[in-house]
Amino acid sequence: MDNNGILKNLLVKLDCLNKDIVDQQSIVVVPARRQANLPVSDLDIEEDYIFFCFAKFTKTLISIQKLIESGLFEDALILTRSNYECFIHAKSIIKQNDMINHLVEYKLGLIDEKRYKYASKNVIDIHTSEVHPYISQVKDIAQKANEYITYKHVYSYLCDITHCNLITSSYYRDGVHYSYKLVNKEAEFNALLWNVYFNLKFYNTLIEAEIFEIEELEERVLDVLSSDSLKLMTVFEAEEKRIIQELKDLNDENQIVELKKYLNVVGKLKRNLG
The missing domain is CATH 1.20.120 (Four Helix Bundle (Hemerythrin (Met), subunit A))
Structure with missing residues (x-):
């Protein structure tokens, strides 16, 4: 297959x-x-x-x-x-732990300024005037994750x-x-x-x-993580082999450099699965 x-x-x-x-x-x-x-x-x-x-x-x-x-x-x-x-x-x-504040507490509190108001990457508590940093950009959330x-x-x-x-x-x-x-x-x-x-x-x-x-659900998830992660690894490994073979057939230096960069990225993402 x-x-x-x-x-x-x-x-x-x-x-x-x-x-x-x-x-x-x-x-x-x-x-x-x-x-x-x-x-x-x-x-x-x-x-x-x-x-x-x-x-x-x-x-x-x-x-x-x-x-x-x-x-x-x-x-x-x-x-x-x-x-x-x-x-x-x-x-x-x-x-x-504090991300629940950014993604729930602050976000809901900003609706119609019920509790907070937004001010240059911060939120301000309307009642106490306390200023809190506010994380809402995808890049920042990804880093926190x-x-x-x-x-x-x-x-x-x-x-x-x-x-x-x-x-x-x-x-x-x-x-x-x-x-x-x-x-x-x-x-x-x-x-x-x-x-x-x-x-x-x-x-x-x-x-x-x-x-x-529900213990049965947790066991099913663990089984999938054990078996299907290995199957996904074989897909990554096949992609790595394809790239290595393609590198052997290339003569253009710029293409070789770019493909080696891609090979490096594939390796990083494979290792990042867990």
């Missing part, structure tokens, strides 16, 4: 497990507790937020799969960018696809004509690869958060 076939099978499997996690485990706790005048802990808010991010991630993945099945790989990559942001938002609050490598090398690519960067014009160019019918194999590979990659990384975040109350 080729790399795309492996990735397609993995993506179908992950989609099914995602749905089971959301259906069985993703309980909204905070609104009900507040309505009942029960205390709400920081952990309650964190878990609600993580499951919100994961439910959003799962619903968007359903759309991504439909686009992939229709051969609309570039549009699938545009939505992959959104899912990357879901993933790093959830992971950042696991890695940095320890995901700067994926931000630098994958998110930037997804942004290029989203924002009409001419560097991606080959995805829409068929000979001397631009085309909306072109099926680009590179775009297909990237759409499959990065959706499997970020889904597995999101599972790692769920495990690290110790968020599962």
Whole structure:
């Protein structure tokens, strides 16, 4: 089976497990507790937020799969960018306790200036005049999530696809004509690869958060992380072998330099999966 076939099978499997996690485990706790005048802990808010991010991630993945099945790989990559942001938002609050303030407390408090007002990368408490730094940019959230490598090398690519960067014009160019019918194999590979990659990384975040109350679901996630991460590694290794072979056939120094850079990036991202 080729790399795309492996990735397609993995993506179908992950989609099914995602749905089971959301259906069985993703309980909204905070609104009900507040309505009942029960205390709400920081952990309650964190878990609600993580499951919100994961439910959003799962619903968007359903759309991504439909686009992939229709051969609309570039549009699938545009939505992959959104899912990357879901993933790093959830992971950042696991890695940095104060991020729940930035992503929930401050953000909600800024709506209609109910509690905070925005002032040059800070928020100001309307009642106490206290000034707090406010983290809301994707780059900063990625750093807080320890995901700067994926931000630098994958998110930037997804942004290029989203924002009409001419560097991606080959995805829409068929000979001397631009085309909306072109099926680009590179775009297909990237759409499959990065959706499997970020889904597995999101599972790692769920495990690290110790968020599962249903043991059977947690065991399924751990099994997938054990088996499917190895399958994804074989895809990365095959890509590395392809690049090395291509390097042997090149004579142009500039092309060799660029391809070696790409080989280095592939290695970094492979090691960053865990």
